[in-house]
Amino acid sequence: xxxxLAIEQLPEVALTTPxxxxxxxxxxxxxxxxxxxxxxxxxxxxxxxxxxNEGEFVAIMGASGSGKSTTMNILGCLDRPTxxxxxxxxxxxxxxxxxxxxxxxxxxxxxxxxxFNLLARTSAxxxxxxPMLYLGVxxxxxxxxxxxxxxxxxxxxxxxxxxxxxxGGQQQRVAVARSLxxxxxxxxxxxPTGNLDSRTSVEVMEIFQxxxxxxxxxxxxxxxxxxxxxxxxxxIVFKDGKIKSDHRVERPRNxxxxxxxxxxxxxxxxxxx
Amino acid sequence: xxxxxxxxxxxxxLVRNKMRAALTMLGIIIGVSAVIAMVSIGQxxxxxxxxxxxxxxxxxxxxxxxxxxxxxxxxxxxxxGNQNLTVDDLEAIKREVPSVSMVTPSVNARSQLVxxxxxxxxxxxxxxxxxxxxxxxxxxxxSFFTDADIRTAxxxxxIGKTLxxxxxPGTDPIGQDIRVMNLPFRVVGVLAAKGQDQQGRDQxxxxxxxxxxxxxxxxGRDRIQIAYVSAISQDATYTxxxxxxxxxxxxxxxxxxxxxxxxxxxxxxxxxxxxxxxxTMTILLACIAGVSLLVGGIGIMNIxxxxxxxxxxxIGIRMAIxxxxxxxxxxxxxxxxVLSLTGGAIGIVLGVVLSLAIPAFLGWPTLVSMMAIVGxxxxxxxxxxxxxxxxxxKAASLDPIEALRYE
Numbered sequence: 001x002x003x004x005l006a007i008e009q010l011p012e013v014a015l016t017t018p019x020x021x022x023x024x025x026x027x028x029x030x031x032x033x034x035x036x037x038x039x040x041x042x043x044x045x046x047x048x049x050x051x052x053n054e055g056e057f058v059a060i061m062g063a064s065g066s067g068k069s070t071t072m073n074i075l076g077c078l079d080r081p082t083x084x085x086x087x088x089x090x091x092x093x094x095x096x097x098x099x100x101x102x103x104x105x106x107x108x109x110x111x112x113x114x115x116f117n118l119l120a121r122t123s124a125x126x127x128x129x130x131p132m133l134y135l136g137v138x139x140x141x142x143x144x145x146x147x148x149x150x151x152x153x154x155x156x157x158x159x160x161x162x163x164x165x166x167x168g169g170q171q172q173r174v175a176v177a178r179s180l181x182x183x184x185x186x187x188x189x190x191x192p193t194g195n196l197d198s199r200t201s202v203e204v205m206e207i208f209q210x211x212x213x214x215x216x217x218x219x220x221x222x223x224x225x226x227x228x229x230x231x232x233x234x235x236i237v238f239k240d241g242k243i244k245s246d247h248r249v250e251r252p253r254n255x256x257x258x259x260x261x262x263x264x265x266x267x268x269x270x271x272x273x
Numbered sequence: 274x275x276x277x278x279x280x281x282x283x284x285x286x287l288v289r290n291k292m293r294a295a296l297t298m299l300g301i302i303i304g305v306s307a308v309i310a311m312v313s314i315g316q317x318x319x320x321x322x323x324x325x326x327x328x329x330x331x332x333x334x335x336x337x338x339x340x341x342x343x344x345x346x347x348x349x350x351x352x353x354g355n356q357n358l359t360v361d362d363l364e365a366i367k368r369e370v371p372s373v374s375m376v377t378p379s380v381n382a383r384s385q386l387v388x389x390x391x392x393x394x395x396x397x398x399x400x401x402x403x404x405x406x407x408x409x410x411x412x413x414x415x416s417f418f419t420d421a422d423i424r425t426a427x428x429x430x431x432i433g434k435t436l437x438x439x440x441x442p443g444t445d446p447i448g449q450d451i452r453v454m455n456l457p458f459r460v461v462g463v464l465a466a467k468g469q470d471q472q473g474r475d476q477x478x479x480x481x482x483x484x485x486x487x488x489x490x491x492x493g494r495d496r497i498q499i500a501y502v503s504a505i506s507q508d509a510t511y512t513x514x515x516x517x518x519x520x521x522x523x524x525x526x527x528x529x530x531x532x533x534x535x536x537x538x539x540x541x542x543x544x545x546x547x548x549x550x551x552x553t554m555t556i557l558l559a560c561i562a563g564v565s566l567l568v569g570g571i572g573i574m575n576i577x578x579x580x581x582x583x584x585x586x587x588i589g590i591r592m593a594i595x596x597x598x599x600x601x602x603x604x605x606x607x608x609x610x611v612l613s614l615t616g617g618a619i620g621i622v623l624g625v626v627l628s629l630a631i632p633a634f635l636g637w638p639t640l641v642s643m644m645a646i647v648g649x650x651x652x653x654x655x656x657x658x659x660x661x662x663x664x665x666x667k668a669a670s671l672d673p674i675e676a677l678r679y680e
Binding site: 073076078079098099102103105106107111113117118119120121122126130131133134135136178182 | 275278282285289586587589590591592593594595596597598599600673674677
């Protein structure tokens with residue numbers, strides 16, 4: 001198996017848990033990323049090898065400058081590795097052109113960002129329909145799937161609201177719905193709770209856990225908050241452009257259980273429920 | 274993603290920013306409507322000059338006493354009291370030039386006309402009986418005076434519509450008496466109404482009498498300042514012009530070195546000159562209006578550039594969720610084309626309305642030209658593409674990672 005080979009070539013990376021059996025969605029093989037800033041070469045990634053299987057919920061952690069954001073950009077096909085191979089859902093995407101990567105992002109990747117990144121002055125429904133627009137889905141199906149996705153994140157009845165009429169948590173749920181609609185092989189969440197208060201963070205994590213457990217969606221979450229990482233099944237820690245540790249979480253926190261014990265904050269959208 | 278979707282996305286983006294879209298379009302609206310209105314004014318002027326010239330007759334020639342001004346220097350004897358254009362000259366032209374069909378002198382006398390207790394001041398023009406045919410001016414009632422009236426210098430007069438209305442309100446002027454400079458005349462005919470000319474002068478404020486009568490009884494001298502000559506056809510005007518020149522030089526005993534002491538001009542030249550003038554005017558007006566269209570286009574480019582910068586994050590989002598560069602480029606390009614074409618469409622409506630309103634408010638004739646409309650549509654589409662391309666390319670070339678980080 002090539003993965004075993006790759007790990008043998010990298011003695012400094014120690015896998016604390018064996019990779020579980022299953023279909024690999026992500027396979028990174030000796031990924032290097034070097035930025036040239038003027039005369040200085042910055043080595044953001046120095047040989048990262050990694051395998052993530054279908055249905056995994058993985059948290060990527062690390063201090064700033066550890067290479068986690070660069071990894072995220074490469075995983076999301078927003079950027080290309082300088083060296084190494086990246087196989088996403090069976091396809092080698094490491095040397096793809098800009099347009100090819102746009103198509104891959106459209107078909108296989110759902111994005112969730114820290115700043116929500118919804119289109120302003122655009123209804124929740126239209127925001128969720130957007131990825132399907134670029135995939136060329138017809139209007140009726142688009143509408144149907146967008147409604148379904150908004151229901152799945154608990155936003156039924158909020159379809160016509162614009163982002164500025166929604167709370168932060170609700171906006172992030174619209175973003176989650178948007179990431180789901182094209183049935184991607186992978187959902188990437190970059191600091192999804194960074195702009196949210198603790199209760200709303202737990203709410204979002206609850207949605208993630210539910211999507212992962214019930215639908216088997218592969219989730220990769222980048223965070224610098226250790227307590228958020230504990231909701232994932234596996235935590236990968238980056239340091240200095242390399243993987244420092246990769247371990248399974250024995251007993252992940254259960255967001256649904258915690259929500260029951262958290263006091264309900266009285267705000268307008270809670271009242272409606 | 275097909276074109277229809279891109280157009281919808283572009284429309285939505287514009288609707289989200291209605292005020293800005295409207296103001297940007299205003300530049301194109303003003304430009305297009307100005308081009309259409311200006312071209313309409315030009316074409317209207319051109320058409321009315323043309324119609325006027327045609328009504329005078331394109332086979333018409335003018336023979337006038339004195340030489341033309343050349344470079345501001347008056348050469349030849351000109352209007353110095355010499356009787357250098359005479360009735361005999363005109364008789365000779367009529368008799369000896371085969372390409373000439375009709376001739377009439379035209380002698381003006383500013384006169385006071387009195388009919389009963391009404392009086393009127395106008396030009397009484399002495400002409401020959403061929404005048405109505407040469408000028409293509411039909412008689413409304415009565416008849417024009419005859420060859421016999423010319424020979425006998427009869428005191429008969431044909432009046433224009435304005436005189437008929439003012440001197441004989443409610444009665445038939447035919448056969449009525451009229452006093453011209455205290456001499457009794459008889460009204461024999463009323464000319465058909467012509468209305469105002471290009472300069473707004475009333476062309477019906479006229480009276481015609483036999484030239485012999487005007488020369489002998491009103492002016493008391495037999496000089497002729499100008500004569501109208503009708504060539505047998507429009508094609509014959511140039512032949513007629515040179516033949517008349519040769520004949521008059523011979524009759525005036527001018528040697529080869531002496532300049533003409535008369536001027537022969539033909540209507541075709543005048544028509545062409547007038548045509549040239551109005552064409553130049555139309556082009557000039559269209560160019561000035563075109564500048565405003567160009568400014569409108571630059572306005573679009575400016576707004577599109579602002580829009581691209583302002584929507585960097587949106588572009589980043591669209592790219593991250595799978596928009597190709599070409600989709601982003603098309604979106605912005607189509608936004609700018611939609612802006613310019615919508616502006617163009619509104620501009621056409623406004624331009625046509627203006628063109629139709631100008632005659633009512635300013636009294637200028639206008640002619641809405643299909644060419645100006647089609648031209649404006651094409652031009653505004655071109656403006657949209659040309660001025661939208663650079664901002665669209667800028668948007669498409671953004672890096673999604675950078676764009677997403679943009680605050």
